[in-house]
Each structure stands twice: as C-alpha cells, then as structure tokens.
Amino acid sequence: MKWNIKDAEHWSWKKYPEGALILEGGNAAYYKTGGWRTDKPAWDEEKCTQCLICWISCPDSSIIVKDEKWDSFDYDHCKGCGICAKVCPVDAISMHPEGGEE
Amino acid sequence: MATIKELSRKPELLTGGHRLCAGCGASIAVRQVLLGANDQVIAGSATGCLEVSTTPYPFSAWKIPFIHNAFENSAATISGVEAAYNALKRRGKIEKKMKFVAFGGDGGTYDIGLQSLSGAMERGHDMVYVCYDNGAYMNTGIQRSGSTPFGAATTTSPAGKVRPGKPQQRKDLTQIIAAHNIPYVAQASISHWKDLVKKAEKAFSVEGPAFLNVMAPCPRGWRTPNEITIEISKISVQTGFWPLYEVEDGEWKLNFKPKELKPITDFLKPQGRFRHLFKPGNEHLLETAQAEIDKNWSWLKKRCGVE
Numbered sequence: 550m551k552w553n554i555k556d557a558e559h560w561s562w563k564k565y566p567e568g569a570l571i572l573e574g575g576n577a578a579y580y581k582t583g584g585w586r587t588d589k590p591a592w593d594e595e596k597c598t599q600c601l602i603c604w605i606s607c608p609d610s611s612i613i614v615k616d617e618k619w620d621s622f623d624y625d626h627c628k629g630c631g632i633c634a635k636v637c638p639v640d641a642i643s644m645h646p647e648g649g650e651e
Numbered sequence: 652m653a654t655i656k657e658l659s660r661k662p663e664l665l666t667g668g669h670r671l672c673a674g675c676g677a678s679i680a681v682r683q684v685l686l687g688a689n690d691q692v693i694a695g696s697a698t699g700c701l702e703v704s705t706t707p708y709p710f711s712a713w714k715i716p717f718i719h720n721a722f723e724n725s726a727a728t729i730s731g732v733e734a735a736y737n738a739l740k741r742r743g744k745i746e747k748k749m750k751f752v753a754f755g756g757d758g759g760t761y762d763i764g765l766q767s768l769s770g771a772m773e774r775g776h777d778m779v780y781v782c783y784d785n786g787a788y789m790n791t792g793i794q795r796s797g798s799t800p801f802g803a804a805t806t807t808s809p810a811g812k813v814r815p816g817k818p819q820q821r822k823d824l825t826q827i828i829a830a831h832n833i834p835y836v837a838q839a840s841i842s843h844w845k846d847l848v849k850k851a852e853k854a855f856s857v858e859g860p861a862f863l864n865v866m867a868p869c870p871r872g873w874r875t876p877n878e879i880t881i882e883i884s885k886i887s888v889q890t891g892f893w894p895l896y897e898v899e900d901g902e903w904k905l906n907f908k909p910k911e912l913k914p915i916t917d918f919l920k921p922q923g924r925f926r927h928l929f930k931p932g933n934e935h936l937l938e939t940a941q942a943e944i945d946k947n948w949s950w951l952k953k954r955c956g957v958e
Contacts, residue, residue: 552709554709554710557709565709569708569719571706571708571709571710571711573711574711574713574714574715574716574717575666575711575712575713575714576709576710576711577666577667577668577669577705577710577711577712578666578667578668578712579668579710580668580670580710581668582667582668582669582670585673586673599656600655601655601656601659602655602844604655604659605655605658605682605683605686605844606679606841606844606881607679607682608671608673608674608675608676608677608678608679608682608880609667609669609671609673609678610663610665610666610667610678610682611667614659617656617657617659617660623667625667625668626666626667626668627667628672628673628674629673630673630674630675630870630877630878630880631674631876631877631878632674632679632877632878632880632881634878635878635879635881635882636881636882644878
C-alpha cells in the first residue's frame with residue numbers, strides 16, 4: 550500500500566489516520582540514514598567468496614544480495630558501522646573516510 | 652535448515668532507514684530471527700530502542716504487521732493478538748497460517764515485562780518471545796537492569812571512588828523461562844547466525860510458547876567501537892559469559908562446547924564500561940567475575956549432561 554507522507558510535518562490532526570496507524574509497512578526506507586556515515590564501505594569483487602556473512606550481519610539491511618550473489622551496498626541507508634568489513638573472513642570489504650578519495 | 656544462500660532469497664522483513672545507532676545489535680537479532688520464520692509473522696515490541704527507532708511515526712521499518720504497546724506488556728499484547736486470531740479462525744474469517752512474535756529488550760523482559768511474559772508463557776499461547784539482551788536500559792540512557800553484568804558502569808551504577816560499577820550479579824532469565832516448562836527455550840547470539848536462525852525456526856515451528864534470549868551488544872552502552880558488535884558477541888560465547896544452549900521439551904542441550912573457555916577478561920577488556928575493573932587494586936573484582944562464570948558454566952554443563 551502506498552501512503553504519501555512527504556508533507557506529513559504540515560498535516561493537521563484531521564489528516565492522521567485514527568489509532569495512529571502507519572498505513573504502509575516498511576516506509577522507513579524513504580528516510581535516508583546514509584548521511585550518518587563517516588566511513589564508507591567498499592567491496593572487492595576478486596577477493597569476495599560469496600559467503601554472505603556480511604549480509605546476515607548487517608544491522609541496516611544495507612547489503613543487497615541478488616540471486617544468492619553479493620550485489621551492492623545500499624548507500625542510502627548504510628550508516629557506515631563497519632561490521633561488514635570486520636566480519637569478512639577474506640578482507641573483501643574495506644572502510645574509507647567519507648568524502649575522501651576512493 | 653536452509654543454507655545462507657537460500658536464506659538470502661527470503662524477503663527482507665526489516666528495511667533500512669530505521670534510526671537505530673550504527674553497529675546496533677538489536678536489528679541484527681531481529682533480521683536473523685525473522686529469517687527463521689516460514690509463515691506470515693505478526694510482530695510486537697516492548698518499548699525500547701528497537702520500538703522507538705523502527706517506528707517513529709509516521710514511519711515503520713517493518714514490512715510485516717507490527718503492533719505498538721507499552722514497556723511492560725509486549726508478551727500480553729501478542730498473546731492477545733494470537734487469541735484474536737484463533738477466534739477469527741474458528742469463525743472462518745481467517746484461513747492464512749500466522750505466527751506471532753514479541754520482541755523486548757532486557758529491560759522490558761528481565762524486569763518490567765517479566766510478569767506479562769511469565770503469564771503469556773504459562774497460558775500456553777502459540778507465540779515466540781525474543782529478548783534482545785544488551786545488558787541495560789540503553790534507550791533511556793544506559794541505566795542498570797537485571798541483566799547488567801557484575802561490575803559494569805551504567806548511569807545508575809556508576810564506577811567511582813566508592814562503588815566499582817554494578818555490585819550485583821545478573822539474573823539468569825533463560826533459566827527462569829525454562830522453569831515454565833514450555834516447549835522451547837533457547838539462548839543464542841547474533842555472532843552464531845546459523846545457530847540463531849535454526850533456533851528461531853524451531854521456536855516458530857513448535858505449537859505453543861517459545862522463548863529466545865539473544866545476545867545483542869550495544870556499542871553506545873558498552874563503550875565499544877561500532878564495528879566489533881559481532882566480534883564481541885562471539886567473545887561473549889567463547890568466554891562462557893553467554894553460553895549457547897536450548898531446552899526442548901525439558902531436554903537441555905549445550906550447543907557450543909569449547910575445549911576450554913577463554914578468560915572473562917577477553918570479554919571485559921574491549922568494553923569501556925568495564926575499564927575501571929582493570930585499574931590496580933581491582934584484581935579481586937575480576938576474580939569475582941571469573942568465579943561466577945566458572946560456577947555457572949559447570950552447573951550448565953551438569954544440567955546438559957556434558958563433561
């Protein structure tokens with residue numbers, strides 16, 4: 550279900566659904582937490598063994614896996630905690646300061 | 652059980668964009684627990700970091716139905732949802748198979764929600780209760796709870812000249828719930844995902860109440876770097892601070908048996924909340940912490956019939 554909350558901060562009380570319902574599950578995804586990041590993860594395809602331990606250890610559901618293969622980081626939501634880099638058994642993920650050179 | 656590759660095909664039920672801190676153990680615990688579910692799941696959460704951060708109105712990070720409730724009654728609320736589901740099912744108004752899960756932090760489970768949890772377990776509802784245990788009331792600013800370990804500095808058990816952090820030992824909630832003689836009780840850690848997902852799968856598949864106590868570190872409250880959340884949970888298991896075991900229909904089983912436990916200092920040292928224990932003159936506190944671990948470990952081994 551699509552529920553437009555873009556201008557929610559300007560809503561009057563009449564616009565809120567009764568019972569403080571949230572009418573769209575998972576709409577937190579519209580809120581970008583990527584801006585919290587100070588360190589940015591980078592992935593090395595050659596080193597990666599597709600064990601996916603980074604994916605199951607990510608607190609922000611920010612490692613996207615497609616067809617059982619590592620696909621990408623969700624930089625819109627990744628907070629740069631560095632857990633993925635730490636748990637990787639083959640050092641295929643490294644952390645780099647945000648805004649620095651790649 | 653499914654392999655990690657098969658699990659990766661399951662839909663993501665908790666989206667990014669929730670406001671939990673970077674490196675939080677709670678959302679890792681939730682993601683891994685939900686991977687164990689094979690039917691539609693309805694969730695609720697006791698007030699705590701998890702609830703306020705995943706559902707700041709008008710946002711919700713849950714792609715499954717989620718019900719808000721107060722601090723003390725997440726087990727009661729979910730048991731009520733389960734009862735309503737059964738009533739609707741009897742009248743033929745719902746056919747879909749559904750499972751019910753209540754989440755709570757250690758504050759909402761060990762202390763504030765203990766009575767409602769005990770009641771729901773005793774009434775035998777078909778539900779799963781998951782405690783994500785980070786050892787203090789982190790949401791309100793790191794106050795001590797019944798789960799806070801001995802010696803930990805919190806804002807209500809500060810370490811100073813007179814008192815060296817929390818003077819009491821933590822209580823063992825998993826055993827309290829095991830004493831309810833429900834079909835399934837287990838202790839798990841986010842560092843051992845295979846064990847955790849398997850336990851969640853068992854918990855969801857039993858008919859009747861099930862309880863999971865999950866180690867979920869808090870970088871903010873433990874004063875640890877964000878990136879070591881998984882590593883420190885692994886050390887908590889290896890030192891015997893957080894043994895992995897399950898009680899299935901009264902059968903106790905130890906799931907992780909190291910030849911020798913690592914010293915408890917391996918777990919305490921990386922954490923800022925235990926820094927004062929390593930000052931000269933406080934050696935006896937470390938000995939006390941180690942003695943408690945040794946005592947509990949040998950008791951648990953005996954209980955599980957392991958030598």
